[in-house]
Amino acid sequence: MPGPRLTSALTFLLLLPLLGGCSPDERPGPVPLRTVKLAPVARLAPQAPLLPGLVRQPHSSALAFENGGRVLRVAVDVGARVAAGQLLAEQDAEPARLRLAQASARVQAARVELDQRRAGQRRARQLFADGNLAKAELEAADAALGAAQAQQGGAEAELDLARRALAQTRLIAPFAGQIVLRAPQPLRLVGAGETLFGLQADGERQVVVQVPAALAQGLAPGTQAQAYATRDGAPLPLRLVGLSPRAEQGLLQEAVFALDQQAPALPSGSLLDVRLPLPAQAQLAVPLGALLPGQSGSAGQVYVYQPETQQVKPRPVTVAALQQGQALIASGLAEGDQIVVAGAAFLRAGEHVLPYRPGTVLTGE
Template sequence: MKFQCLFIVMILLAVNSLTGCSKEEQVIEEIRSVKTFTVQELSTGQVRKFSGIVQAAESSALSFEVGGQVEQVLVDIGDRVQKEQILAVLDKEPYELLLKSAEAELVRARANLTNKKADYEREEAIFKEGAGSQKRLDQAKFGYREAGAGVRVATSKLNLALRDLRKTTLFSPYDGSIGKRMIEPHMEVAAGQRLFEIDAEGDMEVEVNIPETVVNQITIGSETAIVLTVQPDQKIAGTVSSIGTMAETANAFPVKVSLPEPPADIQSGMTAEVTFPLQKKNGQPGYLLPPQAFQVGKESGSAYVFIYDAASSTVKKTPIRMSGAKNNQAVVVDGLAAGDIVVVAGLGFLSDGMQVRLMEQPAPVKPEAFDLK
């Protein structure tokens, strides 16, 4: 009897052991493998790339306001300069001579004013005594006023001579760096002749010429992706800051793209490729999604997807809003962002928060994929 009981206990233990294993295997089987898709393509499908030139947001061409012979050039291409730093100096001698002439003319005008004043006062005294004539008094008064005008003219000439003398020294208008130098010592320069190009420190931008067929599909404030020719693996974020209203060469319009956070080693004159999102008048930006990646909701244009969370290895049921289709794919205008990992098969077997494992690694996001919402 004892042997029979022992045998029965051993059978029960074996059954329990087998049952436990099957449950454990069943739990493992419930962690479903899923196939995924990485959101990356812009829904408009309309992105265009154009080449441009990097430049400082503030840049100036410098010249003397007076002409003359260059006496000194104190900076060269690439030099960093500070505001009010002297860049170049003209020969001052001709302007110093003009200043002396203006001073002498002012002295002569003042002396003439003194004489004319004395004449007027004398004629006025005689007229009051009844011995003079109105005509002589009027002539003296006119001469006195004319002499006063002569002093004012001479004073203006003196001020202009002083100003011209000051303008023989060319100063930097702000902190920056010398981009171009077209001046050498001893050369004759004219007033207004371009001699330096200076780029201010700080903000940078890329200027691009956009064809007339495309410019109306670009909007101020649009986000762009910029790649420098010297750094092809680095993408820089940019924003369209201005769009020209007048066509230039080959019916192209100038468009400027500002760089909110330019790299430290970026320099004016570098070439860059700018990717612009093109907006149709009635279009909405979003992302393309294959039909097997979503299930349609009850309301028109509504649906939901399962987005994979790599941190918890779970999926989250997320509502999305669609607006039409393109290239046999849905255009999702709300609910998704570049880089989201979306399940593309077996959605009917998934639930919110369910733990899954990836069947394969998701494809990386393309460099030109950026959210325009």
């Protein structure tokens, strides 16, 4: 059996290779610089973008019965042209007639009550003047007369409402135009305010366009634009009549254009390609891959390379429009600035980088 000294020696020999891997002279090497692709900021001649536009009729209405009930008659169908005041549909009027009779009876009862209270007040005043009635009883007669007057006023208001409800059982066209929607079927129960017809007036048509906020800054009432119903079709002249001051989520503003009345008839809901005017001068542009999201819809940021320190720094920019895979820059950059066009998403502010040079690997430089 080996002794203690022999066992210790064997253990040391077994651990010797492991101890050799822990040399104090080995230290981690320097972290390699991230390689990024750079490109100078240049100018790009802007082209007017094609934006989708929706044709609408500014004078349109969704028509419904004011009160719920059963539809007895539908007088028009989709596509029909109607005149102002023309009957469109009728409800079962019997419930409304019964409510009108009930309201009339309440008015008659209220008038009888009021006459009695007036006569009672006159008697009470005479008795009070003769000293045969207490003041409290006179005040009670006055209060009863006031209550009767209020009751009659309420009954007459209910009568007016009942008359209105009876009149509203006939759905009438509020203006001349064309029926573009018909929902009701005869004998169907409909709810109050449920849309039954869509009516559009003839005449002026409009085109609604959602315009990028930066591009909308150059628009003003009267601005001319062009619309295309088909790819190869003739342009349709447009004139700006309204621009919303609100940008939805900082991205888009609603612009309303008047369509020339000489243009071919286009149904509401048609989609057009709208080309807006743009300034003729070239604008600074960067590839979309260089643009990172900013704090608002028209803002973003890019990483600008500092050759003196070999660092990159983020810089906020304002985007005017998108064109041919490029972002047109309204502010934030200068022509010739070196920006990161590939790998920007992985960078940190102030990080040292190594510009990518295609010839490095091929020539061994």
